[in-house]
Amino acid sequence: MTGKDWDAALVVRANELLAEVRRYHVDAEATRLQLASTAMTITRKIDELPQSINESIQAALQQHSFNTEQPVLSQRLDRSTRALGDLATQLQSSGASFLHYWHRVAVVILIFSGLASALTVAWGIKNYREALRLSIQASALQQTVTQLEKAGGNARIKPCVDPSGRQRVCVRVDESAGTFQDSYAALAP
Numbered sequence: 001m002t003g004k005d006w007d008a009a010l011v012v013r014a015n016e017l018l019a020e021v022r023r024y025h026v027d028a029e030a031t032r033l034q035l036a037s038t039a040m041t042i043t044r045k046i047d048e049l050p051q052s053i054n055e056s057i058q059a060a061l062q063q064h065s066f067n068t069e070q071p072v073l074s075q076r077l078d079r080s081t082r083a084l085g086d087l088a089t090q091l092q093s094s095g096a097s098f099l100h101y102w103h104r105v106a107v108v109i110l111i112f113s114g115l116a117s118a119l120t121v122a123w124g125i126k127n128y129r130e131a132l133r134l135s136i137q138a139s140a141l142q143q144t145v146t147q148l149e150k151a152g153g154n155a156r157i158k159p160c161v162d163p164s165g166r167q168r169v170c171v172r173v174d175e176s177a178g179t180f181q182d183s184y185a186a187l188a189p
């Protein structure tokens with residue numbers, strides 16, 4: 001694989017990861033908006049509840065002859081209305097903290113997604129550099145082999161053990177050609 005192919009592959013992978021992070025962000029934002037909408041609807045219904053209960057009870061009291069019990073019922077209605085108001089306030093507070101929690105979760109997901117993307121790109125670049133280094137090294141070795149073959153050398157290399165027990169790299173030499181300057185010998189054909 002050439003350097004340009006690696007670069008293109010890294011760019012494609014980075015773009016895929018970026019698109020995935022964007023999808024997570026959009027999903028988190030949609031969830032947050034849905035939760036906010038639901039919380040607003042619930043709050044509106046709870047805010048309307050005491051008034052509708054009060055109206056229903058007042059209408060019922062007007063229709064029936066509970067006039068003697070009306071003050072007691074009115075006190076109970078007032079207490080119930082206050083309790084419902086307190087409940088609405090508590091629900092609004094809980095809804096706000098719930099939305100803040102999910103907002104933090106969405107931010108953490110985005111941070112981890114970005115970090116994963118960055119680590120993936122860094123890992124890809126490291127592997128690309130190593131592959132490029134090995135490719136250059138293999139190319140240099142191939143050129144050396146090609147030069148040897150052109151010069152008539154068909155070196156057969158194999159591991160050997162010398163008399164002292166050390167591992168050595170051995171080649172077959174043409175002993176009939178003798179030795180040359182600096183103790184060099186010709187390779188066997």
